[in-house]
Structures are given as structure tokens and as C-alpha cells.
Amino acid sequence: MDVKDNRAARIGDVAREAGVSTATVSRALASPEQVRPELRARVRAAVAKLGYTPNAAARQLRVKRSRTVLVVTRKRWSAPFFAEVLRGLDAELSAAGYAMVLANMDSEGQDRSRQLVDMMFSGTIDGAVFLSDFVAVADGRSVFDAGLPLVSLCAAMEGTHAVLTDEDVCMERALHQLFALGHRDILYLPGPAENYNEIVRWGALARAFEAAGPGLGLTRAEGGDFSLDYGAAAARAFLASERRATAVMAVSDESAIGFLNTVQDAGIGVPDDLSVLGFDGIEFADFCRPTLSTIRQPRFELGRTGARVLLAAIDADAPPAPTRHVLHNILDLRGSTGPAPRRLETS
Amino acid sequence: MDVKDNRAARIGDVAREAGVSTATVSRALASPEQVRPELRARVRAAVAKLGYTPNAAARQLRVKRSRTVLVVTRKRWSAPFFAEVLRGLDAELSAAGYAMVLANMDSEGQDRSRQLVDMMFSGTIDGAVFLSDFVAVADGRSVFDAGLPLVSLCAAMEGTHAVLTDEDVCMERALHQLFALGHRDILYLPGPAENYNEIVRWGALARAFEAAGPGLGLTRAEGGDFSLDYGAAAARAFLASERRATAVMAVSDESAIGFLNTVQDAGIGVPDDLSVLGFDGIEFADFCRPTLSTIRQPRFELGRTGARVLLAAIDADAPPAPTRHVLHNILDLRGSTGPAPRRLETS
Numbered sequence: 001m002d003v004k005d006n007r008a009a010r011i012g013d014v015a016r017e018a019g020v021s022t023a024t025v026s027r028a029l030a031s032p033e034q035v036r037p038e039l040r041a042r043v044r045a046a047v048a049k050l051g052y053t054p055n056a057a058a059r060q061l062r063v064k065r066s067r068t069v070l071v072v073t074r075k076r077w078s079a080p081f082f083a084e085v086l087r088g089l090d091a092e093l094s095a096a097g098y099a100m101v102l103a104n105m106d107s108e109g110q111d112r113s114r115q116l117v118d119m120m121f122s123g124t125i126d127g128a129v130f131l132s133d134f135v136a137v138a139d140g141r142s143v144f145d146a147g148l149p150l151v152s153l154c155a156a157m158e159g160t161h162a163v164l165t166d167e168d169v170c171m172e173r174a175l176h177q178l179f180a181l182g183h184r185d186i187l188y189l190p191g192p193a194e195n196y197n198e199i200v201r202w203g204a205l206a207r208a209f210e211a212a213g214p215g216l217g218l219t220r221a222e223g224g225d226f227s228l229d230y231g232a233a234a235a236r237a238f239l240a241s242e243r244r245a246t247a248v249m250a251v252s253d254e255s256a257i258g259f260l261n262t263v264q265d266a267g268i269g270v271p272d273d274l275s276v277l278g279f280d281g282i283e284f285a286d287f288c289r290p291t292l293s294t295i296r297q298p299r300f301e302l303g304r305t306g307a308r309v310l311l312a313a314i315d316a317d318a319p320p321a322p323t324r325h326v327l328h329n330i331l332d333l334r335g336s337t338g339p340a341p342r343r344l345e346t347s
Numbered sequence: 348m349d350v351k352d353n354r355a356a357r358i359g360d361v362a363r364e365a366g367v368s369t370a371t372v373s374r375a376l377a378s379p380e381q382v383r384p385e386l387r388a389r390v391r392a393a394v395a396k397l398g399y400t401p402n403a404a405a406r407q408l409r410v411k412r413s414r415t416v417l418v419v420t421r422k423r424w425s426a427p428f429f430a431e432v433l434r435g436l437d438a439e440l441s442a443a444g445y446a447m448v449l450a451n452m453d454s455e456g457q458d459r460s461r462q463l464v465d466m467m468f469s470g471t472i473d474g475a476v477f478l479s480d481f482v483a484v485a486d487g488r489s490v491f492d493a494g495l496p497l498v499s500l501c502a503a504m505e506g507t508h509a510v511l512t513d514e515d516v517c518m519e520r521a522l523h524q525l526f527a528l529g530h531r532d533i534l535y536l537p538g539p540a541e542n543y544n545e546i547v548r549w550g551a552l553a554r555a556f557e558a559a560g561p562g563l564g565l566t567r568a569e570g571g572d573f574s575l576d577y578g579a580a581a582a583r584a585f586l587a588s589e590r591r592a593t594a595v596m597a598v599s600d601e602s603a604i605g606f607l608n609t610v611q612d613a614g615i616g617v618p619d620d621l622s623v624l625g626f627d628g629i630e631f632a633d634f635c636r637p638t639l640s641t642i643r644q645p646r647f648e649l650g651r652t653g654a655r656v657l658l659a660a661i662d663a664d665a666p667p668a669p670t671r672h673v674l675h676n677i678l679d680l681r682g683s684t685g686p687a688p689r690r691l692e693t694s
Contacts (some may be wrong), residue, residue, distance in 0.1 A: 002548070028602060078430035078431060078434045080427065080430075083426075083427075087425045090451050093448075094462075097462070099450060100448065101446050101447065101449075103441075103446060112441075113445070115446075158503050179581075257631075258634055261635070284631050290609070
């Protein structure tokens with residue numbers, strides 16, 4: 001049947017059109033998982049045909065589309081690297097008419113986990129992007145149990161669509177370039193030991209060293225948290241040490257910049273006495289003196305790709321099997337890296 | 348009446364308890380502005396007494412609390428200054444159990460305005476924070492018409508609670524310090540002419556110059572957009588000019604840093620030949636060489652205060668009259684500023 005005149009379609013009209021009860025329509029919209037797919041499809045078709053739009057809140061539940069995506073972040077979300085990834089996410093999501101809800105997991109207590117899990121089951125989001133490898137569990141339910149499309153961005157989380165970069169490949173490539181420049185002793189400035197990116201980057205570096213044979217030195221600095229302050233602290237520790245390393249590889253541009261400025265203040269020439277290499281390709285790396293050599297991640301594109309993968313999963317008729325997307329980084333060697341200094345042999 | 352046994356309260360129970368029709372209950376929850384305050388209060392009391400929680404979406408509408416706040420931003424939201432303000436906002440909101448929905452107004456077309464206005468009227472948010480002075484209007488309805496508590500943060504928007512800093516006072520204070528150091532010719536690197544902060548900062552600077560009397564030079568550089576790249580471009584223009592200025596005041600730390608590095612690359616000594624002063628107090632200002640003198644804004648605290656003011660307005664029984672909160676900046680003069688260089692008189 002067609003709806004008469006111009007009056008807005010009501011739930012009863014949808015029920016008649018679909019040949020089901022109003023209770024079924026209601027359930028199909030609010031809790032589609034409780035309704036057989038075949039009935040759900042009929043309700044959906046009737047809703048579409050009649051242009052049924054209930055009140056504001058109910059509209060959110062229409063064919064389970066809230067046009068809202070949850071973005072789960074960790075501490076570093078406001079760092080320049082993630083800020084640009086978020087810009088890419090936002091650009092793509094908002095072009096598709098989607099809003100972003102930010103859930104920052106800074107404090108990892110049970111309360112944040114419960115909030116996150118509750119949100120997953122609330123029917124108010126269509127999917128989630130994890131800018132971290134944080135899996136929340138509360139009351140025996142995990143973020144996965146809600147059956148929503150999930151994307152992990154910059155970190156691979158099992159059971160999700162993962163959007164990553166070839167950070168391991170680039171770490172190895174960078175090391176071989178430093179070898180080619182004559183560097184034999186490398187100091188590595190790490191991130192937190194349990195961090196996904198730290199594990200991948202350090203792992204690739206350690207393996208490449210292992211494969212390169214004997215006569216080479218790799219030191220992993222103590223601590224590490226990606227920050228400018230940590231880089232400065234690591235530089236002070238380096239200055240107070242034997243200073244065997246001729247090149248420094250940092251897990252992030254921030255730590256590299258903190259290190260770079262601190263050793264230069266102490267009179268060490270970069271790159272004449274020491275080469276410094278960052279990771280990420282943040283804008284400030286372009287405005288160091290000398291410019292910071294870095295592994296440039298496609299930050300904006302990472303965000304856009306994450307959004308596209310999520311939107312495709314939301315629009316899919318059936319949940320697609322987890323996919324994996326690997327974007328390419330660029331090794332950008334410039335001002336802060338150069339040939340290893342010649343050393344007088346100490347006997 | 349009391350609800351029997353343990354079965355969950357239904358809308359009919361609420362209607363009987365409040366002595367109104369179920370339609371009125373429904374309207375009181377979904378569109379409270381259409382219901383007389385007295386009836387609304389009775390419905391609210393009944394909802395509270397019976398612990399009425401309908402389905403997930405309807406729950407969002409309960410006494411019009413979605414525990415979600417809309418944060419409206421402009422292009423610069425991912426810049427280090429705003430990233431830290433957002434961290435402060437998020438910290439306070441999430442501690443109160445609120446989620447943040449980001450709406451970035453990057454593209455200012457009618458579509459974004461419509462999205463924003465629709466969101467204001469959707470019943471899915473409790474209030475909004477504007478990190479810009481953007482007033483959206485669509486279909487003759489403006490963001491103000493929804494009657495939600497609104498806070499403007501870092502920019503004053505009429506009809507909102509404003510959380511600001513004393514940027515005008517500090518701009519004048521900084522200028523007087525530069526005068527005291529012997530500087531007589533100042534180059535100012537602006538932001539976009541229509542930007543709220545640009546208007547306040549440039550206005551304060553121009554007035555202070557006017558008041559300081561004759562024999563002083565103030566030049567406003569062309570263009571301007573807060574960015575690192577703009578600072579570098581302004582430096583190239585300065586290098587190609589007569590170079591009368593002995594001190595540079597920038598509307599942002601980013602532009603100051605772009606300028607600082609570019610003039611140093613050209614062999615100009617900072618602060619010996621030229622003093623450079625930024626604005627905002629971002630972390631990277633601490634890791635320039637020399638360290639960047641700046642006007643340090645309480646970024647995290649701005650966000651926290653904005654959230655507190657909004658939450659107080661949301662919790663108020665009646666909409667409070669617009670309030671105004673002014674936080675203090677700190678003038679942090681360090682490495683990049685010093686006495687004006689002595690000049691040979693050119694005849």
C-alpha cells in the first residue's frame with residue numbers, strides 16, 4: 001500500500017507494507033539481531049519505500065544506523081602524529097555524514113572499560129576505530145561481543161580490520177642506510193615496552209642487527225614513552241655515558257627532536273658528530289635545525305583509509321572477514337643524518 | 348502506584364504515576380520544550396521514582412540526558428594548542444561520564460551547518476562547546492534555537508558561556524617588555540583577519556602602539572594562518588625586505604617557530620640580531636634552539652574549565668545567564684628574546 005496524502009508514514013504503515021506486526025517493525029529497528037534476516041529485510045525495504053522517519057531518537061535506530069562512529073584512543077591521541085590521523089578519519093567520516101565520538105582510554109580502570117563496552121552495546125554507534133590495541137572487557141562482555149564492525153588503526157588487533165604501515169620494513173631499510181654511511185654503533189630510543197608500534201619497530205631493528213653479523217653495537221636506551229621530554233632525558237644520559245653510538249634511531253619524531261636539541265646544546269654537531277633519525281614524519285620534523293631525517297608515515301591517509309574500511313564494513317550486507325591494509329612509509333634522509341665520524345682507535 | 352514485582356517499568360506505568368497520558372510522557376521525554384514545565388516535572392519525577400529505562404535509544408532521551416557533549420571545532424583543532432585544550436575537555440567530561448562528539452567545521456558549506464543544527468535539535472546531546480566563533484544557521488534555525496547550554500572556548504560568542512584568557516593584556520605586557528629591551532621596530536605575524544584571537548591580539552597590539560607615542564614602527568605581515576609554513580614564508584619575505592624590525596611577535600608559536608628556523612638558516616642570530624616571540628606555549632616551543640619566548644596559555648586548564656562550566660549549566664535547574672571566565676596567561680621570556688641590537692645610523 002501507499003501512504004495517503006502527504007502525512008508522514010507511521011509505524012503501522014510500515015508494518016502493513018512489510019506484512020508484519022508493529023512489534024516486529026519496532027524490534028527490527030531497535031534490536032535487529034533479534035529478528036530473522038528475511039523479516040528484517042522486508043521491514044528495511046518498507047521503511048525505505050515509505051520514507052519512515054520516527055522521532056529524533058528513534059531515527060537513530062533506523063536500520064541500526066546512528067551515523068556515529070566511536071574512536072577509541074590512548075594517551076598519545078593529542079600528539080601531532082595522531083592528531084593528523086584523526087584529521088584524516090574525520091575528513092572521510094564527515095564527508096559520509098558520520099560523526100565521531102571520542103573515547104579516550106587514558107585511565108585504563110574498569111570504569112572506562114565498562115563505559116566502552118556499554119557504548120558498544122547501546123545501539124548508538126555503527127562501528128568503532130581503535131587507535132590502540134586496547135581490548136575492553138566488563139561484566140564478561142568484550143568490545144567484540146557487540147558484533148559491530150571494528151577497525152584497528154596503526155596497530156593490529158585480532159578480529160578487526162587492520163590498517164597499518166610497513167614500519168618494520170622501513171626500520172630495516174633505515175638501519176641499512178646508516179650502515180652504508182659507516183655507522184656501526186646505534187643507540188635506539190624506545191617507546192613503552194608493551195606498545196604495539198614499539199614491539200614492531202624494536203623487533204625489526206633487533207632482527208636486522210642479528211642478521212647483519214658481528215662487530216656491530218645496538219643499545220636500547222632505558223625507559224621510553226614517545227615524548228619530547230623523554231628524548232631530552234635520553235640525551236642527558238647519553239652525554240653522561242661513554243658515547244659509543246654514532247647514530248641514534250628514535251621510535252618517534254618527538255623523542256628524536258628532544259634528543260637532537262639537547263645534544264646540540266651540549267656542543268655535539270649533528271650530523272657531523274652524531275646522526276639522528278626520527279619516526280612518523282610530523283610537521284615539526286621539517287622545522288628542526290638541521291631538518292630531522294625520519295620515516296614518514298602517511299598520517300592523513302592512514303585516517304582516511306581507516307574510515308573507508310570501516311564505512312565499507314558498516315555498509316556490507318554481511319560482516320566481511322577481517323581485512324588487512326598496509327600503507328607505505330617513506331624513508332626521508334636529510335639534514336640530521338650523515339656519514340659516521342672517523343674515530344681515533346682507543347686501545 | 349508502585350510497579351508490581353520486578354518487571355521493568357513501562358511507559359504506561361510512568362503515565363499512571365504522573366497522572367498524564369502516555370503521549371505526554373513520550374513528548375516530555377523526546378521534546379520537553381513542547382510540554383508545560385509543570386507536567387514535565389511530574390513526568391521526570393515519575394521516571395525517576397520508577398527507574399523507567401526504555402530501550403537503548405529511548406534511554407538517551409530520559410530526562411533529556413544523553414551524557415554526550417558536542418564539540419564544534421575549526422581547521423586548527425589538530426594543532427598542538429587545541430589538541431591540549433581538547434585533552435583538558437576530555438579529561439573533565441569523561442570523569443563525569445560524558446562522551447565527546449567532534450564536529451569539525453573545516454568545510455563551512457551549508458551541509459555542515461545543517462548537520463550541526465540538526466544535531467542540536469536531535470535530542471542526542473546535552474550541550475555544546477565551541478572551539479571557534481562559528482554560528483551555524485540552516486532552514487532559519489540557528490545553533491542557539493535548540494536552547495541547549497553552550498560554551499565558547501578560547502573565543503567569545505554572544506549568548507554563550509565564554510571561557511577565555513587575558514590575551515589582550517599579555518600582548519600589551521609583551522610589547523612593553525620588548526620596548527624595555529630597546530626594540531622600536533616590531534614585525535607582527537598575524538592569523539586570518541576574521542579569526543577571533545587574531546582580532547583580539549592585533550587589536551591590543553595596535554592600541555598599545557598607538558598609546559606608546561611616535562617614533563615607533565609596527566608592521567603587520569601579509570597573509571597569516573597560524574601555521575609553521577606561514578612563519579617560514581614570512582621569514583623569507585622579511586629576509587628579502589629592508590629588515591627594519593629588530594623583534595618579531597607572532598600570533599602563534601607555530602608561526603614563530605617557522606620564522607625562527609628560517610631566519611637562522613639564513614645566518615641571522617637569534618636573539619643577537621633579532622628577537623622572536625610566539626604565542627600559546629606549545630610543547631615544541633620548549634625544544635627550539637634557542638627556546639622560544641612565548642605567551643603561555645593554560646591549555647589543559649582551558650579545556651577543563653570549559654567542561655566544568657558546561658556541566659554546571661547542564662545540571663542547573665534553570666538555564667543560567669551567560670557567564671564569562673578569564674584565565675591568566677604567563678609571559679615567558681627566555682632564549683629567543685634579548686636586547687635590541689645596536690644599529691649604525693643609516694643617513
